[in-house]
Amino acid sequence: MIELENLGKSFGETRALSGVSLTMAEGSFTSLLGPSGCGKSTTLRLIAGLDRPTTGRIRIAGRDVTGLTAAERNIAMVFQSYALYPHMTVRQNINLPLAMRNMTRVERLPVLDRLLPSARRKMADHAARVREVARLLEIDALLERKPAELSGGQKQRVAVGRALVRDPIAFLFDEPLSNLDAKLRIQMRGEIVDLHRRTGRTFVYVTHDQAEAMSMSDRIAVFMAGEIRQVATPRELFERPASREVAAFVGDRPINLIDVAATGAALPPPFDGFAIAGPALPPRVTLGIRPETLDLVPEGPLAGRVGLIEYLGSEAMVTFHLSGAGAEDVTLRAALDAGHGLPAEGDAVSLALDAAAAHLFDADTGRRLDARLVARDGAAAAGSGLRSLP
């Protein structure tokens, strides 16, 4: 278990991190997700012991490690650049952490390591362990190569092997897949998840790619501007984002965010077909509408004209310019199923949206509102008509 308690980190005048508290359960897979410069990598480096926090404490397995060095914490880390030692073979790369950990200074000396019985015994143990790890990761054929002779995916495996070999308490990953091509990235995702299952250790995974975080982890901490904005399971994060920023960051397709002035429960056009059900509303509300919750419906509550169409194979992202009073600048992007035929640019169409799936935020603070969007009586067909397209 890794516990972060009110961590803060400043570099000179700049505050990189403040008030980060997070508990990662034993054996869990937690992703730290956020745009670049949000403090997620800083947090990982603090957990690793590569940097010291300005404020706050870190506990690993119940032990306060705030003042300990990286080596004393027994955690492993995989870097984005792999950080393999270029002058050593794969075997030496994987073996080094074992030698540094288990052998005394004397036993590591160049000639004595071959003479001392204790050193020879340990080296034989280590060699067996290296072979075992290499077999597990299917890199046993590469053991005598230097890192420069390996492909990106192979380097990644060696880096994982080096982390795995000494059986650490926790594995830290710092954007390990960013340097791989798309296909390999998806394959390696599966392998890392598999590794997590096999080792049962605590994994902490830093990424800016929400798809990676959503698909791999059981919990996600969303970082923004040096703070944690939300900690949730992937599903919860998608279905109940805590703020407008989180909603904008999560999801494959960018969410539609539209500011409207709400008067009581009623919404102005073009959303006058809907109302807000919930307690005390702020004067301005942001509607968060995911593109996949919009669909073309005859006589739908939203009327508009088709703009840009981005064809993506099984689906298409279609931009709609809403029409009618008060809708001059409102555009919505919808993900439409391309199998049923797509409208043409310039067509006048009408749209329905799945009101239950819409998110409501306070337009000023960006916080999620404890309220729901509902279709008004006149437009009751909207919600139900959504899935029954001709």
Added chain:
Amino acid sequence: MTAKRILGRAVMVALLVLGALVILLPFFWMLSLSLKPADEIFAPGIDFLPSRPEWRNYAKAFQEIQLFQFLKNGAIVCGAILFFQILFAVPCAYALAHRRFLARGAIFGLVIAGLLVPYHVTAIPVFLGLAQAGLLNTYSALVIPFVASVFGIFLFRQFFASLSTDLIDAARIDGLSETAIVWRIAFPLAWPAASAFAVFSVVAHWNDLFWPLIAVSDPNLATPPRGILYFRDEEAGSDFGPLMAAATVITAPLVLGFLLAQRKFIQGITASGLKG
């Protein structure tokens, strides 16, 4: 067009040849004199080649002065200087490149300022210090003033600065102490910088005459350039044949060494450039 290009190339080659001649002429002259009989050396005309090779100059060079001893001294002094320079410069350079500490920038500034000071400036205080310590006329006197090389620190620090911090962090996580990182990770990777530095250091200290002339008077401790001076200021005047023979002998290790290492040296430098 082609004629123009050929002409251009011819001019370039001619200039290069001229430059090479200017550089090589003294060496050739040394070689030629070392093979000339005594009477030809002072002949009024200029003859580039000896009428017959006089090998006795070389025999004399080895017999009349302790040339072997001088070569051995040169090897010991240069080896010791290089060893300690690397021993001290590499950790310093690593600290300057990869550790954060108070006044790091100021200290690096001092290193650069140190590059600007020729060692002759500090020669007298260093001499007085060694005299106080009773170390004059020892190998230590020849080695100690040079063990801290600001040039070495600068060169290695520039190289280490190009190593990725991830690599250093990975080593820290793998359990390497800072000292272990220096000698197991940083130094082996700095091989091109180290070989370039070794060339500069050995050439400078092998050829140095100034400091051995001041620090030692015992002929048994003389380095090669100091040693061949024993051919001068003898009562009979300078014996130039053997002097030039001895000069040829002490230059030869450097020239041979460079010729043998040349390819590797250049390979090392280009390889590191490509990887960077």
